[in-house]
Amino acid sequence: MTVASDLLREWMPHQRWFGGKGREWADVAESGFFLERESPVLSVHRVQVGYVDGGQETYLIPVSWHDHPTDELQHAFIGAVTFEGRELYGYDAMRDRDATVPWLQHLVAASTVGPMHFHPAGVAYIPEGLPGDIVSGEQSNTSLIYGDQAILKLFRRLEPGLNPDVEVHDALRRAENEHIAPLLGYVEIDDPDGERPPATAAMLQRFVANASDGWRLATASVRDLYAEGDLHADEVGGDFAADSERLGAATASVHKDMAAVLPTEPADEGWFRRLAEQMNARLDEAIQVVPQLTEHADGIRAVYAAVAGIREPVVRQRVHGDLHLGQVLRTATGWILLDFEGEPARSLESRRELDSPLRDVAGMLRSFDYAARHMLVEQPDDPQRAYRAQEWAERNRTAYCSGYSAASGLDPCGDSPLLRAFEADKAVYECVYEARNRPHWLMIPLNSLSRISSGD
Ligand SMILES: Nc1ncnc2c1ncn2[C@@H]1O[C@H](COP(=O)(O)OP(=O)(O)O)[C@@H](O)[C@H]1O
């Protein structure tokens, strides 16, 4: 299947899920196998990219093959190859509905195909035989929805070991937490050299139907506020504060159950010191990508320095790791938290580390800031709207924290140097993320860092 190699190395860097944007490639290697040999012909490829900066990433790419060009799949065309004397046309298999059926069939059959192992969770029905529709939108991975019943997430970046998304969903199901979508199964792929544990290739979970994601709801609320120049957030239709409060309570419930069924450990002085070091190191790296950070660096480092001096008892536990409004779904009855994978750019090992739950709280507070201010990108010089944005962010922040504290007995948002540092660290991460993926939004986290670093 190495005939696909040249096609994939051309195509891959332009995909939304490709995390190596902006990094120079040093070398690339590809290997593949057939998951299906009959129509649809479906091959699965691993493309390993070595970067000039010394890093390495392996991406997973399923390709469907047709013996003639297919008009309906034009948008998914990767390229043509000659294989065993035949002209074959390769398509992004996640956008080729026929090629999406085998994933569930193999899960139901608990198959092993070449290096790939399919593990049904054995707890609920898997809707075998249905085709899957790709989830559109900005994603680090690629998901398929099967008939509003199940959703399969293909992990694009492979790393040895069980993905935290599978691990945590499984643990929270055992804890019977009601704020998650139950795990239905997962897929692993063996290490090519057999030296390291298999990587998680995909996860199937129950699809939460008739739900809206938090980003959509929150930004609708912000639009309502902007439309009413003279009214305050609590006087305008679409106020989001009650939902923010419920979201705080849902976050607290998930944290509580994670602490109950997964490991915990008290944080010692050394941990706080290392945390401050890690945050400084992340800032150093971010400055290389986003030089505008330099002017805020001293203020940000002062925020981190306060962490090294923390002496209060804090329990470290597993956390979500990348909690934001796009990762939560509002159903008729409450909030569901999704995607326990952590930040896509971090190593799997670091995403499994025990951490403070305040990291998640900070992630959500950053998201309120994004929701409030993203519309200012188009109108940066509108002081009235900037004021309203601040008001919206503060109102929802307070509501979220009071929901969290009512459910857990712990106020996450009192005057906390740790929370402030997590917010700064997240905004630094976001600067790199935006510079690489949505440069026109870079000003959102940069402006936040200007406020955080000046003590506002
Ligand atoms: N169980 C689910 N039910 C309904 N929608 C889901 C479910 N899981 C994910 N989604 C939708 O798919 C989107 C992407 O899923 P997510 O797990 O966040 O992927 P990624 O790791 O690529 O960001 C979410 O924003 C959500 O809208």
Ligand SMILES: O=P(O)(O)O[C@H]1O[C@H](CO)[C@@H](O[C@H]2O[C@H](CO)[C@@H](O)[C@H](O)[C@H]2O)[C@H](O)[C@H]1O
């Ligand atoms: O959902 P992913 O795991 O792919 O997370 C990545 O992409 C997110 C954007 O889709 C990014 O989130 C940032 O933008 C959001 C608005 O689009 C905002 O609500 C978040 O607060 C902000 O961090 C996330 O950081 C990145 O890891």
